[in-house]
Amino acid sequence: xxxxxxxxxxxLCLLLTACxxxxxxxxxxxxxxxxxxxVCEGSYGNGNASLWSYDAVTNNxxxxxxxxxxxxxxxxxxxxxxxSGSSYLLCINNSDKIYAxxxxxxxxxxxxxxxKPRYTLPTKNNTAFVSTLYSNKIEVIDPSTLTITKSISxxxxxxxxxxxxxxxxxxxxxxxxxxxxxEIDENTNEISRIIAISGYAPHAVLADNVGMLxxxxxxxxxxKQAALTRIDPSTGATLKSFKFTAGKDPIKPVxxxxxxxLYFIQVKYDGTANDNGIYRMSINDTTLPTTPFIQATTYxxxxxxxxxxxxxxxxxxDPKGFVQKGTITVYRPDGATINTFDVGIGPGQFxxxx
Numbered sequence: 001x002x003x004x005x006x007x008x009x010x011x012l013c014l015l016l017t018a019c020x021x022x023x024x025x026x027x028x029x030x031x032x033x034x035x036x037x038x039v040c041e042g043s044y045g046n047g048n049a050s051l052w053s054y055d056a057v058t059n060n061x062x063x064x065x066x067x068x069x070x071x072x073x074x075x076x077x078x079x080x081x082x083x084s085g086s087s088y089l090l091c092i093n094n095s096d097k098i099y100a101x102x103x104x105x106x107x108x109x110x111x112x113x114x115x116k117p118r119y120t121l122p123t124k125n126n127t128a129f130v131s132t133l134y135s136n137k138i139e140v141i142d143p144s145t146l147t148i149t150k151s152i153s154x155x156x157x158x159x160x161x162x163x164x165x166x167x168x169x170x171x172x173x174x175x176x177x178x179x180x181x182x183e184i185d186e187n188t189n190e191i192s193r194i195i196a197i198s199g200y201a202p203h204a205v206l207a208d209n210v211g212m213l214x215x216x217x218x219x220x221x222x223x224k225q226a227a228l229t230r231i232d233p234s235t236g237a238t239l240k241s242f243k244f245t246a247g248k249d250p251i252k253p254v255x256x257x258x259x260x261x262l263y264f265i266q267v268k269y270d271g272t273a274n275d276n277g278i279y280r281m282s283i284n285d286t287t288l289p290t291t292p293f294i295q296a297t298t299y300x301x302x303x304x305x306x307x308x309x310x311x312x313x314x315x316x317x318d319p320k321g322f323v324q325k326g327t328i329t330v331y332r333p334d335g336a337t338i339n340t341f342d343v344g345i346g347p348g349q350f351x352x353x354x
Contacts, residue, residue, distance in 0.1 A: 036308065036315070037065075039081050040344030042074075042324040049078035049092060050344035051106075054328070056308075061328075061341045066090075066099075069106040074099070081351040084122045084143040088351070091117040093133065100143055108134075112146040114139055121162040121169060121185045128329040129169055131159035138171060140189055150189050154182055161204040163213065165233060170213060173204035176222050181205065181215055181231070198241035199227025204252065209259035212239060216264065219268065220249040228288070242288050248275055252349075256333070257309050259283075264305070266292070271299045278305060278316060293335060304328075306350030313338065317347030331350045 010289045038054060042049035050064040051074060066074045073093030082089050087100040087109060098117050100109045116133035123129055123140075127149060130139040136157050140150040156173035163170045164186070171182040179200045183193040199217035201224045206214055215234050218226030226244035231237065244250060253264040260283050268276040270289075277292030294316060296302055304317025312333040326347040330338040 029221055033339050035351075035353065037081060038304070038317070038328060038343045038347050039090075039324065039349035039351065041077050041079065041319075041322075041346035041348040042078055043345050047073060047076045047095075048073045048345055049076060051078065051081070051090070052343040052347075054341070056313075059339055059341070061343060064344060065106055066101070069101070070108050072108075078348070079117065080119045080123065080349055082120045082128075083351075083353060084120070084128050087143055089120045089128065089143060091120060091130070092118060098130065098141075098146075100146055110146045112141060112148070114141075114148070118160055119162060121164055123164065123169060124167070129162060129171075129184075131171065133158055133160075135159075136173075138184070149156065152165065152184060152189055152191070154191070155194070156180070157180075160202075161206075163205040163207055165207050165211065165213070170205050170233070171219075172199050172205050172215065174203040174219065176201050176219055176224050178202065178334075179217075181213070183233075193236065195231060195233075195236040196238070197227070197229040197231065198238060199229060199243070200224045206255060207252060207259070208255065208262075210283075211339075212255065212283075214253065214262060214283075216250060216253050218244065218249070220247060226250050230283075238271075240286075244288065250279070252305050254305055254307050256307050257312050262291070263307065263314070265302045267301050268296075269301060273298050273300075276301055278302060278314070294331065304347045304349055306352065308352050310352075315350050317343075317350075319346045319348070322346045 024287045036054040038052040040050040047172040051066040053062045053065050075092035077094040079091040079093040090099040096115050097111045099111045108218050118131040121129045128141050136154045137154040154179040156175040158174040159171050160174040161172045169184045181195040187193040197215050202215050202217035202220040204216040213231050215229045218224050230240040249267045250264045268288050276296040278294035280293045281289045281290045303319040306315040314331040316329050325342045329340045
């Protein structure tokens with residue numbers, strides 16, 4: 001669903017004269033382990049989502065590998081991809097389904113109907129949590145049988161990003177009245193604690209290298225100022241709290257392989273380059289970064305961000321307004337450009353692994 005901004009973004013890019021990125025020169029990418037997949041959301045309502053793969057050794061990208069393997073369309077708005085056992089789970093948000101595909105052949109093993117699935121998170125006992133838009137439910141599924149085994153009701157709407165730490169799962173509810181992080185005990189699949197955070201509408205949570213949680217919150221279009229909170233999950237205490245200035249819209253945070261440096265996208269949709277690009281900060285920093293590590297140019301913004309665990313290389317997706325093929329640029333950890341290649345419409349997430 002791209003946080004429900006596709007229609008707004010597409011209109012802006014049609015009004016602007018150039019949602020086009022200059023293509024840097026291609027150089028050889030260092031050999032790395034595992035596969036890289038690019039989740040391409042497609043343009044909202046058009047059913048043109050796609051799954052692309054990238055070979056870092058040969059610098060070759062492959063077109064829609066789901067269609068190639070299964071000879072059927074993926075659906076409308078490909079939101080996310082994770083692995084559970086020998087299957088990849090593909091959340092097709094606006095098609096209200098999750099596909100399970102074989103990790104080797106990419107052949108589909110079936111699908112499960114879930115309303116507006118956003119993200120999946122494998123948990124114990126071979127189950128997975130599914131966050132869902134426009135509801136207050138976390139669906140617990142069995143990926144092997146593609147059945148729902150339980151629904152967990154939350155006190156807020158729009159469960160979004162999730163993080164597993166020990167036997168606990170931490171859930172963000174992207175709800176403008178929510179300034180809490182929800183903790184669920186995976187042994188009982190029940191809410192075990194509600195933890196206060198410093199901002200409203202949390203949408204992403206992840207753990208650093210010492211087991212502290214970072215929560216990114218905010219909904220700029222609905223007047224909720226963005227914030228970043230670091231908490232100690234053992235006590236629920238807030239360790240750090242950062243407020244972004246009004247109008248700034250940080251999204252999709254990721255850690256580097258050492259999990260000591262946080263990266264995030266800051267987005268501007270008005271065609272300007274100010275406050276627009278990839279930012280990074282150490283987990284020990286006491287202030288937010290003010291200068292982008294990778295600058296978006298005029299009439300450009302970024303929508304996908306991932307860091308390859310085996311190399312630390314940074315993958316950045318430019319959706320070009322969701323009206324044409326998107327572009328992926330790969331950078332070394334020092335920010336030097338390695339490669340660029342085209343993918344499907346609306347690159348929104350990367351999956352690195354085997």
